Amino acid sequence: MNYPLEQLLPSNYLLAAAEAENAPIVLAGVLLSLIVIYLASKLGGELSRKLDFPPVLGELVGGVVVGASALNLLVFPESGASASDSFLMTVLQLFDDISPEAVTSIFESQSEAISILAELGVIVLLFEIGLESDLRELQKVGYQAAVVAVVGVVAPFAAGTAGLMFLFNVPTIPAVFAGAALTATSIGITSKVLSELGHLKSAEGQIIVGAAVIDDVLGIIVLAVVASLAKTGEVDIFNVVYLIVSATVFLVGSILLGKFFNKAFHLSAEFFQTRGNIVIPAFILALLMSFLATAIHLEAILGAFAAGLVLDETDTRNELDEQVIPIADILVPIFFVSVGARVDLSVLNPVVPENRQGLVLAVFLIVVAIIGKIITGWAVFGKPGINRLAIGVGMIPRGEVGLVFAGIGAASGALDKPLQAAIIIMVILTTFLAPPFLRFSFGDAPKEVVEEADAAS
């Protein structure tokens, strides 16, 4: 009678039950947080679309509305919030008698789960961006796009970092982080606006999209370098060289080994015949490369992007693209809304005198962000008559990657609240301004509308 009497003693069981007692409340907290996140992202995204702005902007603003700046529905302990600041925790306490110590531990567990989901969201986002980018397309647009990209990374980075350090006395690491956040053009937003304007296939459009892709890659390398600097807390020239070399070797290495990865993916997708035969091997690849990137102290998203980049265009790949969409639809909003929710816009409230310096910073970042990209148009060579202004303006919108900078900077503690808010404002404003600016620089009427008018007459 060893087994049932000793091992099933009620006291033993009650002890284990007490430990696991909070698990359903943590789950309830995660469910509520996800409901808030999805409502914010969908309502924000749809409103943004109705106003003719990219949906991602609305998801971000939706996050700001439900987050620390306004409704306090979604707040995070790392940003200094406690359980009593969270309106969701108040709701949970309506349904359950939770002891005060349990409240803090539930709040932290639930916030940590949402943070991990947001990180999986940005991994899927960069994997998807990698899938959308085409290595061969990049080679066609070639030198022109590369020059535009390099100028568009170096100019705002140098001007932003130097300006913050010398004009505003910001310490080196936050200044470098904010400068780096100015670099990456949003492929998603730019290509969407160009296609809406009917200029995606024009020479200007091709250069912009090519440059935006290269730009994103450069931006991710810069992020890997900067984030690692933030982790070690000091600017060690040896470390900088190590990171630039390792990030470049990692990315170039992945591309060179791409044929092998690609073959392994296609073989396994063909070999496997149970559900998930395409999406699981792809995720194993993306997660493995994300893990390898973090293992050598780079960012996980660099690995996810590389994994997407190396998968060749085939029937299986196209099927994969389709299957990744709903997964991204579910996970990516958690990232965007969390980034918005972590921002405390009240630090930029101009009525409070102490905030004015932070506001000045935001204005400075926006000016550098715009001018630093507009000049890239004049870096194009050997193309007389090209619309240089349009190319420069097309590079203005920052987006996903800029937000990734703000998110990782905030999570690592490298960016304080005003600077983080200034970066978010910069991302929001450059994205708001790009569509009307682009319309103006290409001349008013979108091409497709003109063609439709011709066809009708």
Added chain:
Amino acid sequence: MNYPLEQLLPSNYLLAAAEAENAPIVLAGVLLSLIVIYLASKLGGELSRKLDFPPVLGELVGGVVVGASALNLLVFPESGASASDSFLMTVLQLFDDISPEAVTSIFESQSEAISILAELGVIVLLFEIGLESDLRELQKVGYQAAVVAVVGVVAPFAAGTAGLMFLFNVPTIPAVFAGAALTATSIGITSKVLSELGHLKSAEGQIIVGAAVIDDVLGIIVLAVVASLAKTGEVDIFNVVYLIVSATVFLVGSILLGKFFNKAFHLSAEFFQTRGNIVIPAFILALLMSFLATAIHLEAILGAFAAGLVLDETDTRNELDEQVIPIADILVPIFFVSVGARVDLSVLNPVVPENRQGLVLAVFLIVVAIIGKIITGWAVFGKPGINRLAIGVGMIPRGEVGLVFAGIGAASGALDKPLQAAIIIMVILTTFLAPPFLRFSFGDAPKEVVEEADAAS
């Protein structure tokens, strides 16, 4: 100069950075765990399919292989494992210098994240099962299926619980939990095997599938009741009545309010035009109903199942079905592999004398599981000449819902290790045995093969 000098002081920044320092290592741990989970589920699932068994069985066995029973790649603190038991933590320590205190906290954070992902996985699974079940189909098969279902729930539950309590002296709550785990037939496994045998549309097939659906619903109500009993730790007759009534009211209420939910879903899916316009409203509904179910102390999965059940068959719904598949493909394996990984099969090792009692329990559960379902065939009335044995045998395979019982029972502490292992063995064996038993009871040759042979001659 208020802002940059005071707020960006390096010491301040380093403090915040130290707190967030572990976040990338937790993420790396989650990534590694997910890689292990996906490899285990895919290799297990494919092997199972090659051997002519349902893939879900292989995912479960894959979990057992990577879990506490064998490789120790995926272990959980709730099951008594410490960080030093986890092979993944050893791998993480190769890449990073982690302090001994940090190791424990990283291990717990990472395990908690995987547990939450597994819970989201089972929510998506039950939502998908709900989507696959059709209320109108159920009404057609009608009374026959209902009688088979009720007998198939009551017989194994009563025989299992009473047997455990009176023959083996198991305390009431674990006995009720194990008895409840014997109730639910797997819709997925049963319908797949029937369609492979070409008997899905036969009278027997229709009754089996209808009964399996009703059975699942009854099983989920039983689970809600039993899990809540496990939480409060005592059998309070008032509580039992409250739970049966609230679970029934919740499910019936959701179905009655279904038209309203359904309309809200279709309107928003039509109104929204940005990405995720179908899947996000559906997830909001599923998460909201899951949250409501937990808020009234039922199980989250009851809400998810109800949400799936009420969405009517339309074009939008069909599109939703397609989009839920890849999401389920990514999240559901985390659940199955975790369930397998939590099991410690060594408690059933027959070489250790103390284990023999546990093994006897497993054998008892399996016998009750099989006989308790086979007799259901003789409950069919007014259908002379029907293959009663086939109906009974068709109800044998337990699957998803049985595993949900084992998983929730283990997480809540209601099931100790030997009983939990016995349930898992019961689920595995009933599922292994059902396909050959069904083939035998229908006669050897599958119908489709016969038809093909006819066509060829």
